[in-house]
Amino acid sequence: MLATYYELNKRKKEIEAEMNALKDSFHEFFDAQIGKEDKGEVILNGFKLQRQIRRSEKYDEIATVQRLEELQMNDLIQTVKKPDGVKIKSALNLGFLQEKDLEGCMITTSSSAITVKPITPR
Numbered sequence: 295m296l297a298t299y300y301e302l303n304k305r306k307k308e309i310e311a312e313m314n315a316l317k318d319s320f321h322e323f324f325d326a327q328i329g330k331e332d333k334g335e336v337i338l339n340g341f342k343l344q345r346q347i348r349r350s351e352k353y354d355e356i357a358t359v360q361r362l363e364e365l366q367m368n369d370l371i372q373t374v375k376k377p378d379g380v381k382i383k384s385a386l387n388l389g390f391l392q393e394k395d396l397e398g399c400m401i402t403t404s405s406s407a408i409t410v411k412p413i414t415p416r
Contacts, residue, residue, distance in 0.1 A: 300410045
């Protein structure tokens, strides 16, 4: 099972690299034929190749907050309160805060990962 997993993972990486190279070629084709950032479609040999363009917009946080403050539109600005982990650790180290003061506040998460590598004899 370990050898099979290792070989499949190796092939997966090779396939992903080849697919990415093909995608790059498709994007170059559409860029040349219809222009950058334009959606397109072509049918060849019984296959339809499409390029979709997804656009998202978001506000530049610093510039937008500054502009809204200039316009006195402070109600349109969020105030986000969140704990400062560095300052909390410092307060704990200096004795200003005790671990028991924050009992029930700590969230611990974990994740697992699998790796398989061949071992070459020396």
